Amino acid sequence: MASISQVSQPQRRSSVARIATAFLFRPRRSLFLPVSALVVGLVAASIGLFRPAPRVLTAVPPGYAALVNQKGLLISDYRAQVETETGKAFADTSPAERSRILREMINEELLVQRAVVLDLPETTNEVRTNMAIGVNTQVAAPVLAYEPTDAELRAFYDQHRQNYTAPGSMTLQDLVLHIGGYQNADQTVSQAQADATEAVYQLRSGTSVDYVMEHFGFMRSGRAADGEELDFAAKLHLGDKLYQVAMTLHDGEISDPVQDWDGMHILVMQRHEFPKVADFSAVRDRVYLDYRTAAANRATEQNLSQLRRQANILLAPGLSE
């Protein structure tokens, strides 16, 4: 028996090996793809078969008043809505009132769900705006809970004094002596400088503006308003160079000659009300509101920075933000 088995076993092994070799180690290319596809299909089917299907609720779970397309309306919200709308305790409301309000809530939920289907956040500016505001409000809420101390408010006030500064105003005359090449003037710069220096001397000595204008050939530049104007307006009209000089002049002062693009100028300041920084105690209320607004803005900006870090934003060629 031993000899038979020893002889026949290698023979059996060789036939099995031949078959295995034929299918496993020398696969036909025409079979490989269909077999692979079959395996992948079976795996996919088994995953679908054994994975639990999304649970469809057929009854309203505890804690909810209704299910609208599987979306729950909280009992607590329903009760609050009933009490708000009727102005009565829930127990004191009638079945008709409760039914009406539940119907309204379901209608509203249906409309909200429809709005999502219609993609209103994408298509309606009002919805987009309110969604953005809603997020900012939630982000700012914890920040606004903090009450600043007096010292923090004072520090904020010191850092933003320009926000609590009443604008100044000025009433002045701007005289100009045109220099050669401009409106037929034939003076050189040095001549104009000398005349203007003399004119300034006379004005400071009490000579009238009209006399100086006539004697030296000065004209009104047209850059200064007839009457009083606020600083920002004076800056626009005079230009930066003359404005910087004007801001140094007090009531009744005469400037040195100032050379600008159209000639030699002399500023005669009649009245100058300088900008005034309001006292902290007088604007404390505004500082408080500004402080809180700034804190809320910082919170929303930080939130946006975080969102941007997490976002994948691509810009079309040629565009920048």
Add this chain to the structure above:
Amino acid sequence: MHLHTARLERLLLAASPEMVEGDSGLLRFAAAQARPLYAQHCAACHGADMHGNPAIGAPNLTDAVWLYGTGTLYDIERTLLYGVRSGQDQSHNEADMPSYGLRGILNEGQIRSVVQYLLQLNGRPYEVQGANEGRALYIGTGNCADCHGPDAKGNNDYGAPDLTRNTWNSGSDPQSLYRAIYFGEHRIMPAWRATLSLEQIRALATYVYAVSHPQ
């Protein structure tokens, strides 16, 4: 045991708040469920012993004094769901205690007088002249009565505390009262609806109710 727990959880949520309030079994079950939740989510502000924290204005949850509502399970649950000034529309954010000092509505001497009046209201030692002036300010310039009422009993609809019960969220000493008036109060509590399940919120609300309403 697991099935029993699941049944009680379901019952706790399905029952109306009023039913839960009267069911000692459910109250005990909710307390057991809620303790670890409380430790994880609430103790940081309200304290492990639930006695609150005056430094941050977190109220004591063991007494029967409520800022919003009357302390029913339903009221507590609403506060847990949507919070206080959480930025959500349904949160309690009807009113703020303005900062009377910072806004210059009352000067420092006037605020001290109002504090004296509050001490008088609560049967604590006070200065007569200051309290008289404080009472006039309470009704007049301060407009305190608009929210806290002419009798200073407060208004739970919009979180104006009763000023006659000697219960103070931000400290009861005169200096703390002074600070509350000078700087105002603008405390917040987060909305837990997005963080906790309805079952957890109901359990926590029931726990707070049970602790503040000892049988």
